[in-house]
Amino acid sequence: MDKLIDIANRAVADYGFRQAVLYGAADIARRWDLSEDEAALLSGPVLAELSALPIPVQPADVPAEQARVADVIRGLSSF
Amino acid sequence: MTGRLEDKVAIVTGGASGIGRAICQRFGREGAKVVVADRNIAGAEETLTLMDATPENASMVDVNISDSVQVERMVNGAVTKFGRLDILINGAAILIRTPPLVEVDEVLWDLTMDTNVKGVFLCCKYAIPAMTANGGGSIVNISSMSGVRGVGYSVPYAVSKAGVIHLTTVAASQYTSQGVRINCIAPGGVDTPQMRGSTASAEAFAGRNEGHPMGRVGTADEIANLVLWLASDEASYVSGSTYIIDGGAWAGAQ
Numbered sequence: 001m002d003k004l005i006d007i008a009n010r011a012v013a014d015y016g017f018r019q020a021v022l023y024g025a026a027d028i029a030r031r032w033d034l035s036e037d038e039a040a041l042l043s044g045p046v047l048a049e050l051s052a053l054p055i056p057v058q059p060a061d062v063p064a065e066q067a068r069v070a071d072v073i074r075g076l077s078s079f
Numbered sequence: 080m081t082g083r084l085e086d087k088v089a090i091v092t093g094g095a096s097g098i099g100r101a102i103c104q105r106f107g108r109e110g111a112k113v114v115v116a117d118r119n120i121a122g123a124e125e126t127l128t129l130m131d132a133t134p135e136n137a138s139m140v141d142v143n144i145s146d147s148v149q150v151e152r153m154v155n156g157a158v159t160k161f162g163r164l165d166i167l168i169n170g171a172a173i174l175i176r177t178p179p180l181v182e183v184d185e186v187l188w189d190l191t192m193d194t195n196v197k198g199v200f201l202c203c204k205y206a207i208p209a210m211t212a213n214g215g216g217s218i219v220n221i222s223s224m225s226g227v228r229g230v231g232y233s234v235p236y237a238v239s240k241a242g243v244i245h246l247t248t249v250a251a252s253q254y255t256s257q258g259v260r261i262n263c264i265a266p267g268g269v270d271t272p273q274m275r276g277s278t279a280s281a282e283a284f285a286g287r288n289e290g291h292p293m294g295r296v297g298t299a300d301e302i303a304n305l306v307l308w309l310a311s312d313e314a315s316y317v318s319g320s321t322y323i324i325d326g327g328a329w330a331g332a333q
Contacts, residue, residue: 015276016174016233020190023118024143031186055276 001077003032008046008069015056022050041076083311085110088161090153092144092202093170095122097271098221101299102168102306104130107137109307114157115139117171144171144198147205154205164209166310169199169220169243173236174277180234188235195239196246203250207259215258219309220247221302224267224325240265244321251319260318262309267325268296293326 007028011018021028025047029039049069057065089106093099094115100122106113107130115137117123123139130137138160142153157164172195177183199220210216224230226240247263254261268274268287274296278284288295305324308314323329 014176016176016273017187019119019273019276020173020175020194027143027145027190031190055272056278056280058280 001038001073003034004038004042004046004073004077005070007032007042008050008073009066011050012053012057012065012069013062018050018053022047041073045076046073081109083109083307083313084166087111087165087310088114088157088163089166089168089310090114090116090157090164090202090206091168091170092116092142092198093172093221094126094139095119096126097273098266098269098299098302098306099168099170100126100129101303102170103137105300105303105307106166106310107132109311111136111166112161113137114153114161116142116144116153118143144202145193147201150198150201151205154202154209158209163213164206165213165216167202167206167210167216167218168306168310169202169218171198172221172223172239174233174273175236176277177233177235179231183234191233191235191239192242195236196242199243199246203246203261207250207254207257210259211254211257215260217310217314218250218259218261219306220244220261220263221306222247222263222265222321224265224323224329227265227323227329247321248319255318260309260314262314262317262319263321264302264305264309265321265323265325266297266302267323267328269299269302270296271299291326291328292331295326297324297326 011021025043029042084106089111091099091103094103095117103113103115103126115123115126120141140153142149175187220243222243223240225237226244230237244263247261251261
C-alpha cells in the first residue's frame with residue numbers, strides 16, 4: 001500500500017508523472033513492483049481519482065489532495 | 080499553400096495532444112495520410128475528429144514506444160494500411176519534474192529514458208527500413224531547449240532531450256546516403272496541455288510569457304509549421320540538423 005500511495009502522491013504533485021500513470025499504469029505497476037492486487041487498484045479506482053484531479057493541482061492544494069487520495073487508497077486496501 | 084505532403088504517409092507519435100496533435104492536423108491539411116500514434120486513445124480519437132479524418136486518410140494506433148514489439152507493429156500497420164511510409168515524427172515524450180541530480184530517483188530516470196530516448200530509437204529502428212524500401216523518407220525528432228540548455232527542473236528530461244539531438248546526428252550520418260533525411264527541432268516554451276500542467280501555477284505560466292522576448296511562449300501550430308517544412312520535399316537538402324524554435328529566447332539569454 002505504501003508504494004501505491006507513493007505513486008499517487010507523485011501523480012498529484014506532478015502532471016507529467018500523472019500522465020505516465022494514466023496512460024501506462026501497467027508499466028508503472030511493474031516498475032514499482034506492485035502486487036497484483038495493488039496493480040488492479042492502480043489501474044482501476046486510483047486511476048479514476050487521478051483522472052479527476054485539476055491540471056495542475058495548485059501547489060498550495062497538493063498536501064490536501066495527497067492526503068485525500070491516500071485515504072481513498074487506504075480505504076480500498078482495507079477490503 | 081496546400082498539398083505540400085500530398086500522398087505522403089506519416090506516423091506521428093504523441094499525436095493525441097499538444098504539438099503532436101497540431102502536426103497531425105497540419106499534415107492532414109497538406110494532404111498526408113496520417114497515423115496518430117499514442118497511448119492516450121481518447122486523445123488520439125479526438126485528434127482524428129479535429130482532422131475531419133476518414134479511414135482513407137488517417138488512422139490511430141495505441142502504442143507504447145518503449146516496447147519494440149508494439150513499435151514494429153505500428154510501422155508494419157502503417158505500411159499495410161497505406162502502402163508505404165514516408166514520414167516519421169517522433170513527438171511522444173514524458174516530462175517529470177525532479178529535484179537536483181543527487182536526489183533523482185532511479186525509477187524516474189529509467190522511465191524517462193525509456194520513453195524519450197529508447198522510444199525514439201525504436202521508432203527510427205523500425206521506420207528507417209520501411210522508408211529505404213521505398214526510396215527514402217524524412218524523420219523529424221522533437222527535442223527541447225531543455226536538451227540544449229542546462230535547464231534544472233527535470234534532470235532526466237533534459238538529458239533525454241540532449242540524447243534525442245545526438246541520436247538525430249548519428250542516425251543522419253548513417254542513413255542520409257540511403258535517402259532518409261533525419262532532423263531535429265528544439266522548441267522552447269510552447270503553450271500545450273503538457274506545459275500548462277507542468278508549470279506550477281497559472282501565475283507561473285503567465286510569468287513565462289512576461290519573461291519572453293516576444294512577450295509570449297510559442298503555439299503548437301508554430302512548431303508544426305517548422306516540422307511541416309522539414310518533413311516536406313522543400314527541405315530536400317536538410318539532414319542531420321537541429322533547429323531551435325523558441326522565439327529568440329535562447330539568443331536573448333546568451
